[in-house]
Amino acid sequence: MLVVMKAHASETEVRDVCERIQKLGYRAHAIPGAQRTAIGITGNQGEVEIGTLEEMSGVAEVIRVSKPYKLVSRDVKDTNTIIRFPNSDATIGGNEIAVMAGPCGVESRDQAFAVAERVTRAGAKFFRGGAYKPRTSPYAFQGLGVQGLKILAEIRDQFGLLIVTEAVDHETLDYVEQYADIIQIGARNMQNFSLLKRAGRANKPVLLKRGMSATLEELLMAAEYIMSEGNYNVILCERGVRTFADHTRNTLDLSIVPAVQRLSHLPIIVDPSHGTGKRNKVTPLSRAAIAVGASGLIIEVHCNPDEALSDGLQSLYPEQFDQLMGEIRQIAAVLGREVPGPITGVLPNVVAGTVATTANPR
Amino acid sequence: MLVVMKAHASETEVRDVCERIQKLGYRAHAIPGAQRTAIGITGNQGEVEIGTLEEMSGVAEVIRVSKPYKLVSRDVKDTNTIIRFPNSDATIGGNEIAVMAGPCGVESRDQAFAVAERVTRAGAKFFRGGAYKPRTSPYAFQGLGVQGLKILAEIRDQFGLLIVTEAVDHETLDYVEQYADIIQIGARNMQNFSLLKRAGRANKPVLLKRGMSATLEELLMAAEYIMSEGNYNVILCERGVRTFADHTRNTLDLSIVPAVQRLSHLPIIVDPSHGTGKRNKVTPLSRAAIAVGASGLIIEVHCNPDEALSDGLQSLYPEQFDQLMGEIRQIAAVLGREVPGPITGVLPNVVAGTVATTANPR
């Protein structure tokens, strides 16, 4: 914390401020400059509550210096966090690009399976799909609920895909924790601190989406909430922020990727589907996300966007997704990173018909 | 919904779009203009899911026309909603300005009672104070919880003030519903749809704060969530939005007051404390909020801001609050509205010492 005095602040004013700081339990360090004096504050644990310091006579401004985050910071852990999963070779935060693909919402078993087969073949190792949909209108499709989660679990068994799906409150988080591999916290809940704390007690990794007007610091502090409860497996996600610009639904802020990587050891992925809201911009922005150095992508794919119950406008066709995978594979290589290759021929599990016979513990 | 065709779209392209619209179950109305053709879509119940319409050959743009809100709208109810309370003459949305005042957080019985006495004397009929505080940092003061709610309930008994306090999840909403008179939903939870639905089933009015980057439509749709569950007593609250401007913590958007009043019958109040984040701007912006026509104010007052555990920087001193009440009383009169007068002399309940003897039904 730094107190900047006015240009003509008197010695008495400077002394009074120093005394007030000491009375608050901190140490004051006056730094006289050519034009004005600044006073550094040290000795604080956590945030300084500056009370009325800013209104004392002679004070021009109070500037916060320390950052409030701890566990997310490279100050605490310098090596990159790599998230691993039991029974899968997929990782997030390592050398391999994590590609999460699937429909906005799970609408039916057939719809979800059709997409799952296509994205598996294209090389994706993660399947996204909402069972609980936070919709702006109470009258819009709200998701299939537990039935949707069961379809997702079947997809894991059938295709070996890891499941990413959103929880919207404590109750749905209980279910998602049970059925999915990654618990998604949506942008609208990024500062739902009660939900963050619950996610921090979950035994699955958490995908935390940036709020629509969240600063970098707020995003990191939201991750800190989760980590402070003991869950260190947090994946950050840029999904566009709200600005005046009206040519896309949101403004995708790719610069946050290197900014996060400088400050934090956590992986950060990009969601170009919500980040743009327009199908024809998903592919170019996906390429850009890989080029900027993101750890992965989360992309909406739908076999029949025309009939999607939500977000049809921003879902890729499977053929577009195939092509996208090819392009990002080459771009990732420029950065020395890898995108998993396509699978040709018969998909193992499909042949074995494991779904029917698997003793599914869930 | 309106489909705007490109300048040189062919007749075939126009016809194809019309057919697609009809296939989706709607009616198409082609409107040929000098430069281009537009096609109106009617026949929809609720929102049109336009699928890939926007990408058809010859289409320049698809423009949404209908508004998705119903119950909040003056289309459904044209007369202003006035919120009333049992055992109190206070109203919100009527001719009297509703003034809610109190500390950011309830820190102790003494602190809260001291503020309560001052704001009662100044004329406020509502007491605000957080028992559950949504804080950006998990390491910051999070509120006294149920103990805080009990202190608030005592304040109601002692001073006759109506209690406004925030619920942050289902569990805390159960408690707030039990102890308070108005359930506050904070800006960070404005699109926590699960919580909104729960508030919609509560038997107390809901104070809904605008999210940090919420559009007018999103704010109204959040209220629609609450109303769609049967609770029609919703008070909207402007508390500043996030912009590039850095001279205040948020940018108070007073123009939303007349904008809401044009579209909706719900009352809207203003929070100049969070809206500016700086004590020296609370009084001028409070005056402005009354001048613009708001139904009320929610203001932070603290007897000793220097020692506040949260938001000390933006809390008024009681003397500043007294003066503010005097000023807005005169401004309200210009608009033909009233601010309750100050209470001089002995406060009735204080004499009777009712706290100890009241059989509290809660």
Place this chain on the structure above:
Amino acid sequence: MLVVMKAHASETEVRDVCERIQKLGYRAHAIPGAQRTAIGITGNQGEVEIGTLEEMSGVAEVIRVSKPYKLVSRDVKDTNTIIRFPNSDATIGGNEIAVMAGPCGVESRDQAFAVAERVTRAGAKFFRGGAYKPRTSPYAFQGLGVQGLKILAEIRDQFGLLIVTEAVDHETLDYVEQYADIIQIGARNMQNFSLLKRAGRANKPVLLKRGMSATLEELLMAAEYIMSEGNYNVILCERGVRTFADHTRNTLDLSIVPAVQRLSHLPIIVDPSHGTGKRNKVTPLSRAAIAVGASGLIIEVHCNPDEALSDGLQSLYPEQFDQLMGEIRQIAAVLGREVPGPITGVLPNVVAGTVATTANPR
């Protein structure tokens, strides 16, 4: 300037940074804290060019402390600037509220005179009207040019109103300086530094509108440009900023009024017409601007908005303006300020027919 070191920065890293600072010609002040060291920089004249300081080993962040403005600042001149005019009792920045009213653009002598008579009667002492219109489209009405300026000069002679009109480049500024009483620099030119310098050499006061995304500091620095050339008569003007909010054309940021008043001695007025872009919001926001403490208003009034060539949507009818003047008169009184009264009966100059006989040097 303050250099914040990383939590685990070594003593060598701290020393290296201090040495670099000294090599750049400044003094370094290390302030060791519990968690990290901060290093203050003093000894600079003007801005510190920090070069690569931010990328030195161990550095977390560099924070600018000093403000770059001088002449606009209360550090240099603490008493409020009051702007006066020859042959008029009108002032800006003093106790009287300065009301500037008139059409968006001067469209014809008849149109302008009709409005001028109405606003004179209502109490306005300043007449606004564009002769040069900066329009988003090159195909839209661009103003009458010098012919418009001559009409404005006639209005001054006829009604005694002081003329405010916009200059858009060096050439038009020459003309505006000759014909008008206040030279307006529009929002789009707020950082047209070449034009600001020219305005700084003009012998008339300058009305400087805030740019659509200008911070408080940028607004003050734009005024500094004008003052640095010798013209100290600058009036700032808030006219709405660009945000995500879509219920008004711009978001009127009234909090900048007290923010400017805290830092600068210059007067600041408010433009609720451009600030909202909607007629039905001009009156409530005008009341709010006076309540927040602005030094004046600049408002669009048109006798026949239906036929206006520009901005018809946001122009008040004369009767609405009359009513507005009545309301702000009462609100100004609450703050101990005055709005000039209406003029009933015959307007002196109109009787004398001075226009025809005045030897007008212009």
Place this chain on the structure above:
Amino acid sequence: MLVVMKAHASETEVRDVCERIQKLGYRAHAIPGAQRTAIGITGNQGEVEIGTLEEMSGVAEVIRVSKPYKLVSRDVKDTNTIIRFPNSDATIGGNEIAVMAGPCGVESRDQAFAVAERVTRAGAKFFRGGAYKPRTSPYAFQGLGVQGLKILAEIRDQFGLLIVTEAVDHETLDYVEQYADIIQIGARNMQNFSLLKRAGRANKPVLLKRGMSATLEELLMAAEYIMSEGNYNVILCERGVRTFADHTRNTLDLSIVPAVQRLSHLPIIVDPSHGTGKRNKVTPLSRAAIAVGASGLIIEVHCNPDEALSDGLQSLYPEQFDQLMGEIRQIAAVLGREVPGPITGVLPNVVAGTVATTANPR
């Protein structure tokens, strides 16, 4: 233009609006829907001036449909504009990526030549460098003026680089037109319409930077200003927009690249130096800009950023620029595009010593 009526608008109200539209000289097309009636307006040349339509009884909203731009639009010219230069094989808008590199400001002949040699060797065909610098502070370095332009012209002769430099007003544009190959209009002047018209009469291509809060439509309309005066060689440039985000100086909006390409035939390049304001983010965002499909880059390079008189913080070192060129060369190939290769060995002109002997008219 579309007029949306309120849900319960009467037939009379609908008829009145239709009559008003016809009275304004347009045609009205009523489209009755299940919930409300919409009325299309056709028959307009250029923009409809809707006057008070929005305030007529029964009207809910008026929505603009037509786009105001013409010459910039693919409606008028569908094939991409490719900009060519005499005596150079460089192009902008074609298959080759246009790389413009150089210091923020020309500070001295030695500084500029040193950078020019490095960027030539790395493969750049365009040299950027400011002779006239628009600076926020009147007290900061404002550029070398004509002397700087002469240095730039020497650089063209010596290295064969095409010169891009900014004009800030009519006077400096005259000089820039004489000395440079591309006239840059800076972000702060994007809506300096007087300067745009002057640039439209210049005989050199214009690089038009997006304003800090310009919408896509405003950017295109600024280009329209230039083209409407006869200069069709316009290059658009994304350079970051102003948002609440504070981890970069501006928020680089890469989604505008495909958005422009969909609507306009003009090339669009990206400025990651101003777009981020931080050296460590220039390289990743440059890669992203190429991956998203931009036609080129404009990048700040300085041999000694520590001693730069402006923007040292965001300038790349020459070695960083070399590496960047290598990376974007590979990414461009993924999109089937080319970045010129590095030049090894002796630079031809340097040997010939043409500078001294060229009879340069400039």
